[in-house]
Amino acid sequence: NAGVTQTPKFQVLKTGQSMTLQCAQDMNHEYMSWYRQDPGMGLRLIHYSVGAGITDQGEVPNGYNVSRSTTEDFPLRLLSAAPSQTSVYFCASRPGHRNQPQHFGDGTRLSIL
Amino acid sequence: DQQVKQNSPSLSVQEGRISILNCDYTNSMFDYFLWYKKYPAEGPTFLISISSIKDKNEDGRFTVFLNKSAKHLSLHIVPSQPGDSAVYFCAANLRREYGNKLVFGAGTILRVKS
Numbered sequence: 001n002a003g004v005t006q007t008p009k010f011q012v013l014k015t016g017q018s019m020t021l022q023c024a025q026d027m028n029h030e031y032m033s034w035y036r037q038d039p040g041m042g043l044r045l046i047h048y049s050v051g052a053g054i055t056d057q058g059e060v061p062n063g064y065n066v067s068r069s070t071t072e073d074f075p076l077r078l079l080s081a082a083p084s085q086t087s088v089y090f091c092a093s094r095p096g097h098r099n100q101p102q103h104f105g106d107g108t109r110l111s112i113l
Numbered sequence: 114d115q116q117v118k119q120n121s122p123s124l125s126v127q128e129g130r131i132s133i134l135n136c137d138y139t140n141s142m143f144d145y146f147l148w149y150k151k152y153p154a155e156g157p158t159f160l161i162s163i164s165s166i167k168d169k170n171e172d173g174r175f176t177v178f179l180n181k182s183a184k185h186l187s188l189h190i191v192p193s194q195p196g197d198s199a200v201y202f203c204a205a206n207l208r209r210e211y212g213n214k215l216v217f218g219a220g221t222i223l224r225v226k227s
Contacts (some may be wrong), residue, residue, distance in 0.1 A: 040122075040219055045214055059216075065187060092156075099206070102215065106155050107155075108157045
């Protein structure tokens with residue numbers, strides 16, 4: 001019973017490097033999202049998708065790209081990593097009906113030097 | 114400007130007693146509220162939710178209360194157990210016409226002492 005799987009669990013990057021954080025869910029959920037968690041700020045929405053081929057920006061989208069070519073996968077791309085992007089990143093999914101809780105992956109801890 | 118606020122960064126409670134975690138929101142466009150629990154090195158896990166058409170929802174030891182006029186949400190845990198020690202996040206979902214997004218509070222660290 002995999003649920004939402006995020007890879008890698010940890011990553012260290014140098015400023016300016018690019019990277020893709022992977023997220024996959026096996027629950028056939030239509031809605032997927034990416035959050036970042038920073039101390040004292042809770043979880044902030046980066047990007048989300050209501051279905052394959054459809055993405056939209058959240059609260060803090062700058063510096064990140066997403067795409068949704070399949071229902072299962074929702075990768076998050078850092079185009080040119082900056083120290084301000086050091087954070088823990090969580091991917092989540094839920095069924096299409098909006099009043100359903102989101103299921104979260106275990107996160108990717110990313111450090112930008 | 115935080116739309117969902119958890120003003121208590123931490124709470125310490127004796128085992129067997131009640132834990133009350135509070136959450137305030139500023140936006141009237143929220144219509145669905147959730148509580149998540151998070152252990153270190155894990156993702157948040159869903160605990161309990163409430164729709165804006167209700168004022169109370171109960172699930173075992175967990176009860177969520179919603180006071181729409183005060184824009185206030187609370188989570189009651191009775192009785193508290195050491196395994197309840199975690200970070201608790203309050204979250205609110207914007208109505209579909211306002212973006213269909215989930216907004217989180219900063220979290221409250223609950224410590225249940227045995």
